[in-house]
Amino acid sequence: MEVVVASQRKVGNLLGLAVLGYLVREPMHPYELGRLLKAHGEDRSIKFTHGSLYMVFGQLAKAGFIAEHETSREGQRPERTVYALTDAGRAELKDWMRELVAEPGHEYPRFVAALSMISALHPDEVAALLRDRLDALARRVGEAEAIVAGADAHPLFLVEEEYRIALLNAEVAFVRRFLERIEGWRPQWAAFHEGER
Amino acid sequence: MEVVVASQRKVGNLLGLAVLGYLVREPMHPYELGRLLKAHGEDRSIKFTHGSLYMVFGQLAKAGFIAEHETSREGQRPERTVYALTDAGRAELKDWMRELVAEPGHEYPRFVAALSMISALHPDEVAALLRDRLDALARRVGEAEAIVAGADAHPLFLVEEEYRIALLNAEVAFVRRFLERIEGWRPQWAAFHEGER
DNA sequence: TCTATCATGTAACCAGTTACATGATTTT
DNA sequence: AAAATCATGTAACTGGTTACATGATAGA
Numbered sequence: 407m408e409v410v411v412a413s414q415r416k417v418g419n420l421l422g423l424a425v426l427g428y429l430v431r432e433p434m435h436p437y438e439l440g441r442l443l444k445a446h447g448e449d450r451s452i453k454f455t456h457g458s459l460y461m462v463f464g465q466l467a468k469a470g471f472i473a474e475h476e477t478s479r480e481g482q483r484p485e486r487t488v489y490a491l492t493d494a495g496r497a498e499l500k501d502w503m504r505e506l507v508a509e510p511g512h513e514y515p516r517f518v519a520a521l522s523m524i525s526a527l528h529p530d531e532v533a534a535l536l537r538d539r540l541d542a543l544a545r546r547v548g549e550a551e552a553i554v555a556g557a558d559a560h561p562l563f564l565v566e567e568e569y570r571i572a573l574l575n576a577e578v579a580f581v582r583r584f585l586e587r588i589e590g591w592r593p594q595w596a597a598f599h600e601g602e603r
Numbered sequence: 604m605e606v607v608v609a610s611q612r613k614v615g616n617l618l619g620l621a622v623l624g625y626l627v628r629e630p631m632h633p634y635e636l637g638r639l640l641k642a643h644g645e646d647r648s649i650k651f652t653h654g655s656l657y658m659v660f661g662q663l664a665k666a667g668f669i670a671e672h673e674t675s676r677e678g679q680r681p682e683r684t685v686y687a688l689t690d691a692g693r694a695e696l697k698d699w700m701r702e703l704v705a706e707p708g709h710e711y712p713r714f715v716a717a718l719s720m721i722s723a724l725h726p727d728e729v730a731a732l733l734r735d736r737l738d739a740l741a742r743r744v745g746e747a748e749a750i751v752a753g754a755d756a757h758p759l760f761l762v763e764e765e766y767r768i769a770l771l772n773a774e775v776a777f778v779r780r781f782l783e784r785i786e787g788w789r790p791q792w793a794a795f796h797e798g799e800r
Numbered sequence: 801t802c803t804a805t806c807a808t809g810t811a812a813c814c815a816g817t818t819a820c821a822t823g824a825t826t827t828t
Numbered sequence: 829a830a831a832a833t834c835a836t837g838t839a840a841c842t843g844g845t846t847a848c849a850t851g852a853t854a855g856a
Contacts, residue, residue, distance in 0.1 A: 419815080420716040427720040437836055451719040453711045457817055460837070465815085486836065503724050506717035508735040510743060510774075514650045515710055519617040520703035521763035522648040523624040527700050535704040542707050562788055566718035569777055576773030577707075580766055591759055616843080634808055654845055657809070662843085683808065 415502065416469035421454045421462045423506075426471060426491065426499040433475040433490035436463045447553070451566050463489060471495035517577075528602075529588050529595040536581050543581070547574045612699065613666035618651045618659045620703075623668060623688065623696040630672040630687035633660045644750070648763050660686060668692035714774075725799075726785050726792040733778050740778070744771045 428439055440459050443449060454462075466472045467489065475490035491499075524532060550571045554564050561568075588595075625636055637656050640646060651659075663669045664686065672687035688696075721729060747768045751761050758765075785792075 420711070420713065423716055423720060427723050430723065435836085441835095448719055450709075451711065451715045455817070456837095457819090458815090461816065499723060503717055503720060504728075504732055506713055507721070507724070507729060507732040508739070510736060510739050511713050512647075513710075513712055514617070514648065516617065516703055516708050518648045518763050518766060519620055520700055521766055522645055523620060523700060524704070524762060525759060526624050526627065526696060527704070531701075532704060535701055538705040539707060542705070546707065560788075560791070561784075562722060562792060565721060565781060566715050569715060569718055569774075572773050572777040573770060576769050577766075580769040584762060587758075591757075594757070595759060632808085638807095652845070653809095654847090655843090658844065 415498075417462065417465045417471065419458070419462050419465070420452050421458055422466055422471075423499070423502055424448055424452050424454075425459075425462055425466060426495055426502075429472060429489065429491040430496065430499060433488050435486040435488045436460050437486065466495070469494075469498075471498050525595065525598065528599045529592045533585060533588055536585055540578060540581055543574055543578050547571060547578070550574065612695075614659065614662045614668070616655070616659050616662070617649050618655055619663055619668075620696070620699055621645055621649050621651075622656075622659055622663060623692055623699075626669060626686065626688040627693065627696060630685050632683040632685045633657050634683065663692070666691075666695075668695050722792065722795065725796045726789045730782060730785055733782055737775060737778055740771055740775050744768060744775070747771065 424443060425439060428434065428442060434442075436459050440454070440456065443452070443454065463472070467474070471492060472489045472495050473492050475488045477485055477487045527535075550567050554567050554571070557564055621640060622636060625631065625639060631639070633656050637651070637653065640649070640651065660669070664671070668689060669686040669692050670689050672685045674682055674684045724732070747764050751764050751768070754761055
């Protein structure tokens with residue numbers, strides 16, 4: 407018997423969450439929603455492309471969380487289909503949000519994968535690469551802080567940026583500490599790479 | 604003209620990195636590698652299933668990073684194909700690792716998505732949910748620390764677990780701070796949810 | 801000896817990305 | 829008026845997941 411993963415949502419893509427969250431305010435057609443998401447910088451928090459957006463609308467409709475509201479045509483532009491949230495959709499939004507906030511999920515950041523294989527590189531090279539990473543991280547923090555400083559929204563709408571900053575700073579601290587510890591490990595670690603040219 | 608994303612590796616799945624990293628020591632067949640990865644707890648760092656493993660072996664072979672080494676049959680078990688790393692594979696491993704260590708990539712954690720939509724929930728409920736999250740995070744930290752404490756490997760082979768701990772602790776601090784700030788925002792935020800039943 | 805689990809792999813399905821299509825504006 | 833970009837959507841492709849298949853041991 408196979409393991410049955412819990413929380414098998416009909417639509418798993420987080421872009422679907424954003425769609426539900428925006429449609430709760432007013433019905434919209436996919437393209438318009440896409441522009442809104444970009445304008446609000448949601449693309450920093452949720453991965454999406456033009457294509458995935460239409461796909462997710464399709465999935466949500468099939469699952470009954472949204473439904474066609476009207477289909478209108480303006481001038482000779484392609485016909486556009488406006489979707490509205492259903493009651494099931496409203497329920498799903500709440501339920502999904504609750505799960506995401508209350509239950510941290512296991513994630514697989516790229517850096518973790520690299521760390522788990524880190525001995526594949528020579529310690530001296532790792533040290534140099536980590537210093538590059540520190541620079542890049544500092545730039546990231548700068549960008550995020552600029553966004554927070556330059557926005558005129560209520561801070562509630564910037565928490566995700568604050569969260570990013572917190573994690574980036576934690577990573578900076580970790581990398582610094584790692585760099586220090588490499589010193590002590592260097593002999594053994596380097597010996598492991600003897601005769602590699 | 605469309606944006607051409609840089610670093611278009613022939614194999615993008617991080618499971619491929621693990622395969623290269625293990626095959627650098629000795630040739631292996633997919634199933635064996637799978638057992639090894641599980642035994643070493645790599646499945647905490649890199650997402651993989653039985654199916655994705657065979658897929659990645661196929662991709663790596665097509666890309667020329669690994670090649671059939673021999674195909675043997677033991678008793679009447681299905682024939683198994685042992686793969687070995689090629690020179691191109693060795694180069695790819697190094698190059699990929701360098702990129703992953705030096706360049707932080709933009710990621711999309713689930714919690715960030717939820718935070719960006721957090722106003723969809725009532726502040727009182729958010730507070731309760733965040734307290735649940737704190738409990739869960741504490742458990743996670745405990746697990747990770749137990750792994751570090753209970754392992755007899757060189758600490759170099761536990762850095763990824765240390766990294767996880769660092770990020771978890773940063774998240775705990777962030778959530779605590781968020782909880783405090785909710786107090787001040789509560790009136791406006793709650794008003795936003797007036798008349799919802 | 802029947803049942804479960806291991807060992808090994810393939811095939812079918814689904815989700816996500818990229819490319820294509822086409823008329824309407826805007827810019828050069 | 830040609831070229832670019834916007835607006836809107838569909839179709840084709842590719843990568844990942846899930847389900848299926850099948851003989852070999854091991855446990856009840």
